[in-house]
Amino acid sequence: MNTLRVIRKLLTALLCLAAWTVTSVTAQTLPDKSADQTLGVITCASSLCHGSVAPWAGSNVNQNEYVVWSRLDKHARAYSVLLNEKSKRITAKLSLPQPANQSKICLDCHAHNPVNSASEHHVSDGVACEACHGASERWIKTHTAPDADHAQNIANGMYPSDQPVARAKLCLGCHFGNTDKYVSHRIMAAGHPRLSFEMETFTNLQPAHFTVDADYVKRKGAVDGVKIWATGQALAVATQMEVLMDPKRGHDGAFPELTLFDCHACHHPMTDARWKPHTSFGGNLGPGLVRLNDSSMLMLQLILRQAAPASADSFKQAVAQLNQAVAGQGDMAGAVAALKAQAQAAATTIGAKGLSNEQLRLMALSLVDDGIAGGYADYAGAEQATMALGSVVNTMNQLGQVKSVAALNAGLANLRAGLKNDEAYKVPEFAARLSAFRTLVATPLSAGSTNR
Ligand code: HEC
Ligand code: HEC
Ligand code: HEC
Ligand code: HEC
CATH class of the missing domain: 1.10.1130.10 (Flavocytochrome C3; Chain A)
Structure with a gap:
């Protein structure tokens, strides 16, 4: 065999391995x-x-x-x-x-x-x-x-409900839907509540029938709240992409499945001229376009900035390309497949990475700062960011990295109060609540926080 063929064979084997890791993330x-x-x-x-x-x-x-x-x-x-x-x-x-x-x-x-x-x-x-x-x-x-x-x-x-990726696939199957079961826009228009889900928050909301103690950790490994949150977001993006491209679920007559888009892109009075440039992923979507629900993409972008800075930029580009494709410029199927692959790779990366206490705090800080900069243009983004702050801050607290639990709880309650009515959501009003929250995570608890 000549060298070229050997290299080609090796490359094929590597590519197969890469493809296998990508599919195996959700193969359960x-x-x-x-x-x-x-x-x-x-x-x-x-x-x-x-x-x-x-x-x-x-x-x-x-x-x-x-x-x-x-x-x-x-x-x-x-x-x-x-x-x-x-x-x-x-x-x-x-x-x-x-x-x-x-x-x-x-x-x-x-x-x-x-x-x-x-x-x-x-x-x-x-x-x-x-x-x-x-x-x-x-x-x-x-x-x-x-x-x-x-x-x-x-x-x-x-x-394996203890494994974050497997648990995400399980919960999302019913709390977001998948290609088998789904709350379509028709079902929502008939009166079904809008679904919103964040895995760490919902794991804590479910009345606990298990105790994570030393014995649990010995049998099943440590439980990391931030990983549960981050993995949930990665899988939510991957699932959204799967449903979007599914020949059965992704379409309804002349339109794509509307629940994959931002509800409030359509559902607001015409007199409420609320359009602003959407620049969170670079580029700019012009007025009059139906935007994808990008709430989990916003979260995953922010997670990657801390956990895997090397892939944060390519993720951002993949979302920008998908937004372009949705607006009629570019290949939709290619953009969806690329973003799905990135989200699945992110789930693997997140699973393998540990975050230092300081990275955790910086994540909370960027959740706040992205919002103050106007990054949560839609209600769904603000809703995800609030649940995310709850999860990150909860983990910080478990690690003894919180000055005052009472102050944080009051801060979170103030954010949730800003989400009471999805139709009345206003970006500057929510940004003001985030500014008030900012002081709670602005400085490290102690200099030189240790690595976990
Ligand atoms: C909505 C999903 C869900 C349902 C329904 C559910 N569980 Fe669980 N259960 C979990 C999750 C998540 C965990 C924690 C992860 C793990 O250890 O697998 C868990 C953990 C457990 C554990 C492990 C505790 C340990 O220390 O290892 C037992 C035992 C258990 N569940 C029994 C039950 C029984 C019995 C029922 C029905 C009466 C039930 N579960 C219903 C999701 C569920
Ligand atoms: C087979 C489908 C299914 C699966 C799997 C599932 N859920 Fe649910 N879950 C539901 C349904 C349906 C409801 C709403 C029940 C109701 O309103 O009475 C619900 C309700 C909940 C609630 C209560 C929400 C509220 O508004 O009070 C929590 C929390 C929750 N689920 C967490 C989870 C978590 C965490 C997982 C994964 C470990 C999970 N669920 C897996 C179907 C599912
Ligand atoms: C993809 C999964 C899924 C499908 C399909 C689905 N639901 Fe639900 N449904 C949920 C979940 C999850 C909730 C809870 C939402 C929450 O609290 O976060 C829910 C909530 C509800 C509620 C409000 C709960 C209450 O306490 O009143 C009603 C009513 C309901 N569903 C009826 C239906 C009906 C009828 C159908 C079939 C036409 C249906 N659902 C199909 C997942 C689903
Ligand atoms: C592309 C635009 C678009 C998007 C995105 C969209 N909808 Fe709709 N929605 C419509 C249209 C059009 C109707 C039908 C209005 C009518 O029949 O008068 C409708 C009807 C509804 C209705 C019934 C209202 C009524 O008057 O009976 C509900 C509820 C609803 N949508 C919820 C949602 C939710 C929740 C989401 C997001 C998960 C969403 N929609 C996303 C365009 C949209």
Whole structure:
């Protein structure tokens, strides 16, 4: 073989490897698509298993997970939502042939609606254990064995909900949608609430049925709130790109799927002439264009500036190119594929990187400063930035890097107050709230903060 051919072979192998890493980031099969059989919540609920009323002392896991879930977690009531008046109105407006609680289009997110299930499984149990932890056919017996470990459980079909990328794909599947299940603009126009999601915030909002203690860390590794946030943003961008290019989901008649764009680009009175140049990603979108919802792109750009400065510029360019393509200049499919690849690569980079305490603070500071500079031109961006600040500041607090928790909580509450009414959102008003917040993260707690 001559040298050229060897080099070519090597390059092909490298490219294949690169392609493999990119696809493998999201290759995990979601619980509802698993070929394994779902056995039903009744299998987990016994008082000797996960149905104890109080946590067990001396057990690895709390054992009261079922009680926490069934009494406190909204997921346990996700199915019953489909019986309420709002759902009836949605179904009637959409002229669905069946009521919401019998419609696959609703059940796919408001319940665990798997492709393979035992007769003991009922969709009426809502978003139950196996919706997140995977169909239990192969792991139910072995996961309680004295020598069972987490890797073995996963090999037996348990879903790796502890892994940030896998968890992002899981939660986003229902809280953003994917190419299988999606709250389209038609469903929203029929009355479905707008979806907004940030993985770290929502992980904390979900009534905790697990405790991250020394034993948890030993079995599953440390939990880093900022990584959970950052990975969630990277996967949100990748998923948005997937849906945008999906032949089935991405279009509706003459138009693209409108929920992928900024709601308020269209939904505001004509007398409210609010157009301003959008320059966050370089370039400038002229007036009268429908903008993509770029809230997660704004977050990911900011994350990369701290976590992987070398790729921040190419990410920014990829978004700028996509915006151009949406405006009719350039190849849409190419721009979407490029941005998706960048977002997936970012998820891998973020997973491998640690951030110093100082980088964490600088991230909080740029969340604030980007907004003061007018970077959150749309409500969705301000909403994501506020949830992001909550997550970053929460992590800083866990690391003992916060001067006054009370002051920060008051600052966050003031930001949230600015988001109460999406239709009344005004950039300068929100920027003023951010300016007030700025002093809380403007200076390091102590000189020479240590690396984590
Ligand atoms: C892609 C997943 C997805 C699909 C598909 C979906 N939903 Fe939802 N729905 C959600 C999520 C997530 C929420 C909660 C939003 C939040 O609080 O952040 C929700 C909230 C709701 C609510 C408001 C909750 C309440 O307490 O009143 C109603 C009503 C509802 N959905 C009905 C429906 C109906 C009817 C359908 C089918 C036509 C449907 N949904 C399809 C994910 C979905
Ligand atoms: C909406 C998703 C979701 C649902 C529904 C859910 N869980 Fe979890 N569960 C999680 C997440 C996220 C974690 C934390 C990450 C991890 O350890 O996998 C977790 C962790 C756990 C743990 C691990 C605790 C540890 O210390 O390792 C157990 C046990 C558990 N869940 C049991 C259950 C049971 C039983 C049910 C049903 C009654 C249930 N879960 C329903 C998402 C869910
Ligand atoms: C199978 C679909 C599905 C999956 C997977 C899922 N959720 Fe949900 N989630 C829902 C639905 C539907 C609701 C709304 C229920 C309601 O309104 O009663 C909801 C509600 C919530 C709420 C309550 C929100 C509120 O407004 O109070 C939180 C928090 C939440 N989910 C977090 C998560 C997290 C974190 C994950 C991933 C570990 C996750 N969910 C995975 C479908 C899902
Ligand atoms: C490209 C422009 C565009 C975008 C972007 C858009 N919409 Fe719409 N929306 C429309 C149009 C057009 C209608 C139909 C108005 C009518 O029937 O009078 C509509 C109708 C609606 C309605 C029903 C209002 C009514 O009067 O009954 C709701 C609710 C809605 N959209 C929510 C949303 C949400 C939430 C988003 C973002 C996730 C969004 N829209 C994004 C153009 C848009």
